[in-house]
Amino acid sequence: MEFLSIIICTILFLSVLLSYYLIQEKKKKQKHKAKLPPGSMGLPYVGETLQIYSDNPNVLFATKQKRYGDIFKTHILGCPCVMLASPEAAHFVLVSHAHLLKPTYPKSKETMIGPSALFFHEGAYHTCLRKLVQSSLSPGAIQKLIPDIEAIAISTLESCNNSQVVYIFREMKILSFEVGILSIFSQLESKYSTELKEQYCIVDKGYNSLATNLPGTAYQKALRARRRINQILREIISERKEKKFLDKGLLGHLLNFKNEEGQTLPEDQIADNIIGVLFAAQDTTASVLTWIFKYLHDDHKLLEAVTEEHMAIYKLSDGGKLPLTWVQTRNMPVTYKVILETLRMASIISYTFREAVVDIQYKGYLIPKGWKVMPLFRNIHHSPEFFSDPQKFNSSRFEVAPKPNTYMPFGNGVHACPGSELAKLEMLIVIHHLVTKLRWEVIGHSNAVEYCPFPVPQHGLPARFWEKP
Numbered sequence: 001m002e003f004l005s006i007i008i009c010t011i012l013f014l015s016v017l018l019s020y021y022l023i024q025e026k027k028k029k030q031k032h033k034a035k036l037p038p039g040s041m042g043l044p045y046v047g048e049t050l051q052i053y054s055d056n057p058n059v060l061f062a063t064k065q066k067r068y069g070d071i072f073k074t075h076i077l078g079c080p081c082v083m084l085a086s087p088e089a090a091h092f093v094l095v096s097h098a099h100l101l102k103p104t105y106p107k108s109k110e111t112m113i114g115p116s117a118l119f120f121h122e123g124a125y126h127t128c129l130r131k132l133v134q135s136s137l138s139p140g141a142i143q144k145l146i147p148d149i150e151a152i153a154i155s156t157l158e159s160c161n162n163s164q165v166v167y168i169f170r171e172m173k174i175l176s177f178e179v180g181i182l183s184i185f186s187q188l189e190s191k192y193s194t195e196l197k198e199q200y201c202i203v204d205k206g207y208n209s210l211a212t213n214l215p216g217t218a219y220q221k222a223l224r225a226r227r228r229i230n231q232i233l234r235e236i237i238s239e240r241k242e243k244k245f246l247d248k249g250l251l252g253h254l255l256n257f258k259n260e261e262g263q264t265l266p267e268d269q270i271a272d273n274i275i276g277v278l279f280a281a282q283d284t285t286a287s288v289l290t291w292i293f294k295y296l297h298d299d300h301k302l303l304e305a306v307t308e309e310h311m312a313i314y315k316l317s318d319g320g321k322l323p324l325t326w327v328q329t330r331n332m333p334v335t336y337k338v339i340l341e342t343l344r345m346a347s348i349i350s351y352t353f354r355e356a357v358v359d360i361q362y363k364g365y366l367i368p369k370g371w372k373v374m375p376l377f378r379n380i381h382h383s384p385e386f387f388s389d390p391q392k393f394n395s396s397r398f399e400v401a402p403k404p405n406t407y408m409p410f411g412n413g414v415h416a417c418p419g420s421e422l423a424k425l426e427m428l429i430v431i432h433h434l435v436t437k438l439r440w441e442v443i444g445h446s447n448a449v450e451y452c453p454f455p456v457p458q459h460g461l462p463a464r465f466w467e468k469p
């Protein structure tokens, strides 16, 4: 009897071992079978970088998608890449297999913003910093900012109303910078905000220039300005610690943080994350706002419907004498859909980058370790399969929720935008004061687009403003 059970156990053990061996062999075979996605790698060394910079990159991606399908390879900026243009693939990269892919940015950009900024990281450090950023941008936190955002919106729009030609993108950059400063510092003395603005403008110019550290170049000036910003931030931090003013805005959240061992965040980590949030907040929101001015200008019926919605609120708040409330901002359905459709149409963040940390297989294709992986948000947002007549601005399409993973203006997964609610609140408030107070005429009708670095209407949308009768 004992002998029989030894035999049975041995057979069982051997069969487990054999099936394990067979599974491993099958996996190995599958791996060898997996092939690289279709596509062309362009010229040696330069790949297809030139096409990306000489043409509208979105035209290039759309042409490739037509030719090769939803997954294709290419070679840009010195790196082999796999581009993915389906909702399932974007979900695979950003959500379900995010642990196999890490965020990746050019070294020059990382140096300029600061290597400790959360978007360059993963794991425990990213989770910790993200929680702090997210809580400073939660609905509870941002609703307290409404009166100050209103003040910024009113003063920007008043400065536009001067019978001169105004470049809307430039004005919206100033506005979104000020809202960024507000959400980070709550109140900030003007001596600090003025100098931060000056230095930040220099950094902004250098960020998108050629990364050469030669004297006199925009990049070198930007690096110097970035160091000065660190000094300004250190001065603000030490003053706040002295005055025990530590409870407000993102800076308050970062200063108050203590880990399990009771350690606080080092000042360079605080500085890099503050600059990171300012960067993430400014050009993005300003570009989308500029598109909203254009879409409302170009469609009289739409402008009428949005104006009607806001005039009703304006009348209820005693002809605009009372400040907007959080509840009112939650009840602007026509305007909210205009914002959603603008985010889809403009798709200002057309794609994002990740890097495979191991060999990955997706739908029988191999994504080799070290290759860049790019989910193409714009291709998905502009696909007739998910959005009928995709090139037409039609905000009523958002009466029905888009299909899962087809709408990602703020990304998806662990790195999705923590500032999305602030950005939308800012847009609702600007639109409210715009349509209740002003008329505007765009100068030189054109549908041309330029990249600054996000797509914006040509020349940043020059326009003239008038007060409403």
Ligand code: HEM
Binding pocket: 118, 119, 120, 130, 133, 137, 180, 183, 276, 277, 280, 281, 282, 284, 285, 288, 348, 349, 352, 353, 408, 409, 410, 411, 412, 414, 415, 416, 417, 418, 419, 420, 422, 423
């Ligand atoms: C319309 C305006 C905005 C758009 C379209 C936008 C879009 C995005 C997208 C697509 C991502 C994800 C990038 C990726 O996965 O690689 C992202 C990340 C981020 N955004 Fe925004 N954003 C906007 C405004 C803002 C604002 C106002 C803030 C802050 C006040 C902000 C802060 C951030 C931060 C900190 C990240 C990095 C998150 C992380 O890595 O965990 N964004 N944004």
